Amino acid sequence: MTTSTPLLAVDELSVVFHRKGQGETRAVDGVSFTLEEGRVTGLVGESGCGKSVTSLALMGLLPDRGVKVGGSALIRLPDGEQDLLKVSQRRMRDLRGSQLAMIFQDPLSSLNPVVPIGVQVTEILSRHRGMRGAAARREAADLLQRVGIPDPTRRLGEYPHQLSGGMRQRALIAMAVACRPKLMIADEPTTALDVTIQAQILELLRDLVTEEGTALLMITHDLGVVAGLCDEINVLYAGKAVETAPRGPLFADPAHPYTVGLLGSIPRLDAPRGEPLTPVRGSxxxxxxxxxxxxxxxxxxxxxxxxxxxxxxxxxxxxxxxxxxxxxxxxxxxxxxxxxxxxxxxxxxxxxxxxx
Incomplete structure (x- = not known):
């Protein structure tokens, strides 16, 4: 593990939802982790363990009412260190896209269905890099080509429904890396894709982290996905981290029974043929x-x-x-x-x- 100052240091992050007549729901309960430049950190766990709420809190995308966010998330920026949980919404809008980016789980619902892909990419370039007209379209085409979309100039004029699921996800990644952000969050980016496209998207994310030195927070329920991608893994359960380790030690010698249960729920190439999986009992x-x-x-x-x-x-x-x-x-x-x-x-x- 590196000993350099982390790009992002999350300390005792908590998120509590208040519902009228239903009391409090603590979705995230004292989660702490760090993100390093050029490295991938994973948040792993079942649906409902607090992974996505953690990412939304860091990106400032939680609703203003009925939610209480605690803890700190200190990030190193060119103009100094700031706490993402305490900056104003105006400041956060400036950071999103330029210094922070997020890849959502469902690209079809994340992209505007009535706006061509090219317009959605060039909007980011205009907002954060001041690019306009032909220069912006050339840069947008270069971004689509970089993420592996064929015939990128033609794709700029197409709408999201005209692209396959894999190409839509690649378009989202192109938008996320358009301004070379310091921090990128990927929330279940391969869930809706077949295994072949999954492998391509994961390879693309790893290449982007290596080439740009971006810190990537990978959120998934599948330990098989992070096995070849993450440098460090945080296993979450009921809003808390129950195990944190570098990839090698976690897979070689898991300590928490929940981690063992997640590992037993995924197929293994070295397992005997026909051996049944062992799911975690209950819900x-x-x-x-x-x-x-x-x-x-x-x-x-x-x-x-x-x-x-x-x-x-x-x-x-x-x-x-x-x-x-x-x-x-x-x-x-x-x-x-x-x-x-x-x-x-x-x-x-x-x-x-x-x-x-």
Missing amino acids: VNDNIAWADGCAFAPRCDHYTMECLQGPPPLVGASGDEEGPGHIHRCVNPVGRAGPDRPEPETPAAASEEERG
């Missing part, structure tokens, strides 16, 4: 409050009574103290699980019994 809604213990306990095959004694701290995978490298949030990690440990009938029931 993401089967959890307890972090204040009462590990939120993953109701779905975990390794829980013990120790897991229900309050929020588990982050610790090093090979020691008792938190440190750089491989850390996790589990009092009974997979490598230490013992068959003779006492287990309650259900974590939720045990937690209620203790509080009662």
Whole structure:
């Protein structure tokens, strides 16, 4: 891991939604990570774990009412360091496109359906780089060609519905890199694509990071996708990071049972033929409050009574103290699980019994 000053340092990010008559929903609960220039950091987890809300908070795209955002997200910019969570909306509009960019999950709903692709790309060039007319169209065509869209000059006049899913996603990437942003966020950019196009899009993103030195935050539910792309991976569950590690240690020696469950849910080329996958049992809604213990306990095959004694701290995978490298949030990690440990009938029931 690099020891240079990170481009972005997110510290204890929290997002709480307030609904009238329904109380609070804590979507993100104290998430911390860093992004380095020229490197890819992954946020991994099931739908509902807080990945997309994290990205929307960083981009300033959450609604103004009914949402409380806490923590800090310090980014290094040419004019100094700023906290993305505290800048004005006007300042954020200037940063989006020039210094920050986001690639959304569904390109068809992200692109304007009644505006040609060329106009949507040149609008960014006009807004942030001051390019107009023929110069802007030439640059737009160069961007489409760079991301692998054939016959880019003709494509400038086409509408989103005239492009395939893969080309629409490439057009979004072209718009994202038009101003060579320092930070790029990709929110499930390959979910709706077939595996061949997925591989091409991931290769394109890796090439852009390498060539431009951009910091990329890759958000996905699929550990198979990040296996060949991310340098460091953060596994999220119920709004908290439960394991953080460089790619190699995470795949070679996962510590948190949730990480093990995600790995067991994806096919492996080295697995015996016909071996069934092992999905994580239950659903993401089967959890307890972090204040009462590990939120993953109701779905975990390794829980013990120790897991229900309050929020588990982050610790090093090979020691008792938190440190750089491989850390996790589990009092009974997979490598230490013992068959003779006492287990309650259900974590939720045990937690209620203790509080009662």
